[in-house]
Amino acid sequence: MNLKRKLALSDISGFALASVLVLTIFNVILQNSLLTQNSAGNALLALSSHEGVANAVTTVVVYFRGFDTLGEIAVLFIASLGIGLILENPHAKQGKKEESNFMLKTAAKLLFPIILLFGIYIMVYGHLSPGGGFQGGVIIASGVLLLLISSNNFHMPHKLIAILETFAGISYVFIGLIGLLLLDTFLGNFLPHDISQMGMLFSGGIIPIIYIIVGIKVGSEMSFIVQNLLQRGEHD
Amino acid sequence: MQDILGFVFLSAGVGAFLVSGIGLLRMPDIYTRMHVGTKSTTIATLLVVIGGSLLEPQWAWKLLLLAVFILLTNPLSSSVIARASHKISTPYLNNSKRDALKESEQIK
């Protein structure tokens, strides 16, 4: 089978797949079953209200499946470790890149605190509204990316990233172990989580704390990945 | 009265968006497209923000923040994209007369 025929075959199969998808979505939306069949969601909502957290998804991600989230951030850690091993060059020559103009530099300095604030907001409000640690961390990493591409001599210190990441990982496991000690389950909710407090900022016991920890870890790891990719690009 | 004024501002903003969309299709090279795609969308977004704050007065402060943010970022991104495309020497129209960025670099 030559390449052209293969391409034509993939075209046809792609069109077939796309049309099947379109028909399915037509069916789903026109029957409005997307909005009526949420009984599983209702059951989860009823369960999650025991923890006093307004956002059911956060309760599932951080509390019911908290151990899996620990594995997830471990996967992210291994990914950033691999990128650092392959790409990091501590003897990178700085100042080879062309200087960016003053508008970009000034605006990056102006915008970075706003982006940081927005990332922290999304991290802290993860148990009240959609969002949370993963999203907030990536927003902080995008702010670091803005500083990195605008300024020539900006550099995230390796030690800071190491300290933040180690602190976040250790405190995640530590909170889980305290839960194991006090309530006989890993990541047991040992802080007060009254249902009457639901929807307020200080509610849900350990769940917002864990999401903030996840945010710190994701933010530092993503900044590390972005910085390694960019610095490797400068002197190759 | 306030509602009518708000709707007038909103429709003016949507009209500016429409003009910028048509301009993106009609303009010949990247620099004129950049002109259309950011100048008129900035004014269109500001008009929509003014209309929204007239229709819902309790949102006015949040919308003011939004307007400041748009005024900060939209011209900046257009400037950066235009400079980058000038740096990789994207061709411009044949009947363009002056290249001010090149002249300023030669003076330096």
Added chain:
Amino acid sequence: MIGFIILFTFIALIIVAFAALVQKKLEDSIILFMGIGLGSVILFFTFNAPDVALTEAVIGSGVSTFIFLTALKHLRSEQ
């Protein structure tokens, strides 16, 4: 009405994704991949998750495009 907006966004997403698959130049594919991110911003917003929509706008058009473009640059420079 909102159902039709969701429907059109889904169809546009499928078309853009297919167009991203069949592009000859990899840069064009990356730019079209950004388009998928923008479509999912609209979807997240219609599903009442504005924070996630903003995050998707940041990730889809900022960070992931940057990572793809840098990887492409490294690949080109090593060839």
